Amino acid sequence: MSDWFxxxxxxxxxxxxxxxxxxxxxxxxxxxxxxxxxxxYTVQTDFSCGGVDVKVITHxxxxxxxxxxxxxxxxxxxIRSKKIVSSSxxxxxxxxxxxxxxxxxxxxxxxxxxxxxxxxxxxxxxYYELYDINGNLVATDRKKFRVIYKHGSVKVIESKxxxxxxxxxxxxxxxxxxxxxxxxxINR
Numbered sequence: 001m002s003d004w005f006x007x008x009x010x011x012x013x014x015x016x017x018x019x020x021x022x023x024x025x026x027x028x029x030x031x032x033x034x035x036x037x038x039x040x041y042t043v044q045t046d047f048s049c050g051g052v053d054v055k056v057i058t059h060x061x062x063x064x065x066x067x068x069x070x071x072x073x074x075x076x077x078x079i080r081s082k083k084i085v086s087s088s089x090x091x092x093x094x095x096x097x098x099x100x101x102x103x104x105x106x107x108x109x110x111x112x113x114x115x116x117x118x119x120x121x122x123x124x125x126x127y128y129e130l131y132d133i134n135g136n137l138v139a140t141d142r143k144k145f146r147v148i149y150k151h152g153s154v155k156v157i158e159s160k161x162x163x164x165x166x167x168x169x170x171x172x173x174x175x176x177x178x179x180x181x182x183x184x185x186i187n188r
Contacts, residue, residue: 039063043070045186049102050110052133054079056097056186069119069186072096079112082135087116091147092154094118095127097186103178111138111178124156128169138176141169 047054055078060070075086088095099115110133117126124145130138144165148155
């Protein structure tokens with residue numbers, strides 16, 4: 001019987017001795033092998049157009065790689081002091097603002113264009129919104145696709161009047177005779 005107690009005693013000592021180093025090795029190994037994937041943070045992109053400060057605020061829920069934009073669940077834009085919730089957030093789309101561009105018209109008016117993308121390669125994977133420097137929506141080609149909500153999911157398909165909407169946006173853009181001043185990538 002004493003042999004059993006001695007064996008149990010030695011196993012207990014052995015276990016106490018090896019549990020801590022093995023635990024430390026497992027923790028260190030998982031930390032060294034894991035990527036630095038950021039989660040749950042906010043990014044603010046500052047931009048200036050025609051002397052007006054513009055901010056794009058993005059709440060990121062996940063970022064896989066440094067060269068990719070984050071996966072966001074909400075975005076809003078501040079032009080001057082006017083806060084505008086992004087259309088993508090309002091419509092529950094997986095598009096996010098990827099680029100902001102400043103334009104100046106021939107008659108010295110300033111405009112801000114937001115480029116939305118879901119990083120896909122399709123006609124409904126991107127759209128534009130054009131704002132004046134007071135934060136008023138001047139034009140958009142967002143209606144070139146339809147959004148269908150069904151059983152908690154969102155499906156985006158090309159609209160029947162895709163070409164008409166796209167051409168109307170380009171017509172407004174060209175009528176204003178806009179020249180690009182500068183642009184900036186968002187959330188990179």
